[in-house]
Amino acid sequence: MDSADNCLSVDQVRADIPLTKEYIYFDNAATTPVPLPVIRKMEEYLREYCANIERGAYSIANRVTEEWDKARNDVARLLLKCDPKNLIFTRNLTQATNIIAYALGNPPLTVENRRLKSKNPLINWRKGDEIVTTIVEHHSNILPWMRLAYYKKAVFKIIKNLPKTGLITTEAVLENISSKTRVLAFQHASNVFGTVNDVKSIIKAVKEVNPDCLIYVDGSQGPGHMPVDVEDLGCDFYGFSGHKGPLGPAGTGGLYVKKDIIDELEPFELGGGIIVDVTEDYYELRRDYPAKKFDAGSPNILGLIGLGEAARYVSRIGLKRIHERERNLTGYLLSEISKIKGVEIYGPVESELKTGVVTFNLKGWSSHDLCLALDEKWRILTRAGYHCAMPAIRWLGVDEAYKGNVRISFHYYNTFDEIAKAVEALKQLAS
């Protein structure tokens, strides 16, 4: 859709997001508003085929299962360019990371002589093995790995030799990788610095040094904001949130797992809907559709059907167009706020290294007070504080003086006029 003239315009998207009439919403990195066609799709489910998936034999049960499969299909193909059979539906990015951290710590089970039996684990943990992540990660890409390292007595290593712009460089990663590195986890784009990391080059370089190192990418700020092709990136796992870039509802997300690996993973949740057989002694998980063995229990059908529609919606805008517009908005904001006396900007100042995230502080203001002032007087909604990345904020050195920083984050529907208003407001607060 990217090149087509009938892509959704900024005005059309703003008309689909009523909140834009009342507020200047600049907190898209936390969660985005949901456009009306996505809301309507969820309403359609609630009104017309509100049944459970893959369970009933009656007509609306078939309809909901079809919609459910279509949603997974479109999310996989449009947002990640992967086979839907390799896309696990999740609640968010956080659950995606936890699914992988659990599976790498616990062997898959199989059935032998009508008894459960452990298969070989994906990682045979040995003393001195390493799990590596970076100082600029969100807590969701630190805590699950810290706990896994603790349980497996592995070395937990955090890459810190990064430039203060927060960019994850191939050189810095390579300095921290060895033949003992079992897992590397790092982000595609940063919610604190706005950096877009060269994921493909980093993965290629790491796999050359250590082909067995499994690589997890936190894509929370990726799909929906830019074109993503997970197979081309070469990662083993890629998690994302549905309620950020894709403009989907909260409580949705996904996890891509590479083809040869997904069969070797044990789901951390077990229950209904994922089995071929259960007796008093064993259970046998379905193998016909690898991602679906992670769907234990009745899932968030409403939200995930909404996410499918959201994937179609952002594709109608065009993912390349979204990325380009966010970069242009970012470039404009950076050039304007850098002129304000007392403003300190974090992350790269070159918009081509960035997604639509800008963080800063204003001398004399704590990050929270500044955020409150922008809302109270101008209805400009920003985010202040640690952005769920305390180690990153401490490493940046803005903990004591500002209690974090202020973040303005865009999506396609934000405008240059909204930025001009925010810049004017900041000028008044700075004087």
Ligand SMILES: Cc1ncc(COP(=O)(O)O)c(C=O)c1O
């Ligand atoms: C880079 C990054 N990772 C992880 C997360 C966590 O996402 P979720 O709360 O949807 O699990 C976020 C949320 O802001 C994020 O920006």
